[in-house]
Amino acid sequence: MNKVLLSIRDLQVRYGDRVALEVSALDLYEGEILAIIGPNGAGKTTLLYAVAGLVPLARGKILLRGQTVNPHQVSYRRRLALVLQEPVLLDLSVLANVLIGLRIRRLPRQEAETRALEALERLGVAHLAHRSARTLSGGEAQRVCLARALALRPEVLLLDEPFSSLDAPTRAALLADLRDLLRQSRTTTLFVTHDQDEALQLGDRIAVLLQGRVRQVGTPEQVFGAPADEEVAAFVGVENLVSGQVVAWSDGGVVVEVGSQRLEVAEEAPVGQAVWVCLRPEDVTLSPADQPLTATSARNRFYGRVVRVEPRGRLYHVTVDCGFHLVAAITPRSLQELGLTSGQEVAVAFKATAAHLLLRGRPAGRGI
Ligand code: ATP
Numbered sequence: 001m002n003k004v005l006l007s008i009r010d011l012q013v014r015y016g017d018r019v020a021l022e023v024s025a026l027d028l029y030e031g032e033i034l035a036i037i038g039p040n041g042a043g044k045t046t047l048l049y050a051v052a053g054l055v056p057l058a059r060g061k062i063l064l065r066g067q068t069v070n071p072h073q074v075s076y077r078r079r080l081a082l083v084l085q086e087p088v089l090l091d092l093s094v095l096a097n098v099l100i101g102l103r104i105r106r107l108p109r110q111e112a113e114t115r116a117l118e119a120l121e122r123l124g125v126a127h128l129a130h131r132s133a134r135t136l137s138g139g140e141a142q143r144v145c146l147a148r149a150l151a152l153r154p155e156v157l158l159l160d161e162p163f164s165s166l167d168a169p170t171r172a173a174l175l176a177d178l179r180d181l182l183r184q185s186r187t188t189t190l191f192v193t194h195d196q197d198e199a200l201q202l203g204d205r206i207a208v209l210l211q212g213r214v215r216q217v218g219t220p221e222q223v224f225g226a227p228a229d230e231e232v233a234a235f236v237g238v239e240n241l242v243s244g245q246v247v248a249w250s251d252g253g254v255v256v257e258v259g260s261q262r263l264e265v266a267e268e269a270p271v272g273q274a275v276w277v278c279l280r281p282e283d284v285t286l287s288p289a290d291q292p293l294t295a296t297s298a299r300n301r302f303y304g305r306v307v308r309v310e311p312r313g314r315l316y317h318v319t320v321d322c323g324f325h326l327v328a329a330i331t332p333r334s335l336q337e338l339g340l341t342s343g344q345e346v347a348v349a350f351k352a353t354a355a356h357l358l359l360r361g362r363p364a365g366r367g368i
């Protein structure tokens with residue numbers, strides 16, 4: 001486990017009489033990307049602004065490297081960098097925009113320029129250095145904002161939905177580049193988003209914020225596979241989330257190795273790529289263990305043991321251990337027909353087309 005870099009303790013933010021944020025404890029580890037997810041109005045931006053010293057705290061404290069800080073003090077704020085939803089650039093050249101923060105921090109001109117150009121290069125926008133910031137597209141402008149933030153080499157990078165104003169292809173390209181860049185530079189990052197796919201692709205850990213409170217913090221498997229309560233489950237939409245690695249191409253897709261098992265997924269990804277396999281419980285079928293696995297046409301068929309059976313609305317969620325955990329949603333009638341109880345052996349199946357892949361930044365199984 002890495003060292004804690006930033007801690008939030010007993011924090012409260014109010015807007016007038018209304019409590020918008022109440023966080024008893026939240027830690028950010030050195031080098032990790034912590035994704036904060038929550039619906040609109042949950043308090044995500046407020047949390048980021050509280051850490052950035054941009055809103056007054058009604059109560060509580062923030063510690064950086066174990067030292068309590070005054071979040072409104074410039075010396076603290078200079079240790080952070082913030083990127084907002086909409087790119088904000090001054091009407092200057094791209095390079096001049098990136099240089100401002102470095103010059104304020106009194107870096108000599110030559111060194112500042114080298115660093116600024118290096119950051120622009122890493123974000124793939126060095127060729128725009130001498131263009132006026134006014135002439136950039138939304139995607140280019142957000143890349144420049146990220147370069148400006150990273151050039152500062154902040155101890156903590158704060159990202160407030162930086163992809164939300166971009167179209168889908170621009171967003172996907174920037175997300176992939178940023179993921180690689182943050183991993184390589186091991187930049188400690190607090191990343192706010194309402195988009196669960198973004199959180200999965202970028203976050204090492206995920207914190208779920210609902211109605212101003214952190215309701216769960218954990219690895220993606222913990223949060224999506226075992227939500228802390230019904231409200232978290234309703235927000236994350238309990239999914240099967242299995243980490244693995246693409247090991248081969250198959251007919252119309254790829255083979256993903258998960259522990260000692262191999263799954264077929266009808267999507268494309270490079271061999272060697274670490275991935276999340278996402279699967280809706282409704283797409284997982286169960287049948288008696290004494291039936292041959294070939295009885296189904298689904299490409300993925302395993303035997304496993306029932307771990308638990310839980311009522312979920314009008315259905316039941318059955319967790320099966322088949323070398324990895326899979327949750328199947330079944331009707332009360334199927335539950336009765338199958339007569340499922342904990343420990344019982346059962347056959348599990350799902351189609352290659354039912355699974356969806358998300359690319360991971362780290363090799364499978366390597367957490368923080
Ligand atoms: P979104 O995803 O919509 O950006 P969010 O999770 O970032 O939402 P916040 O913007 O932090 O949520 O807002 C949390 C709550 O505080 C909301 O109810 C919002 O209306 C309220 N709020 C935010 N800023 C202010 C303000 N300056 N004055 C009063 N209320 C505010």
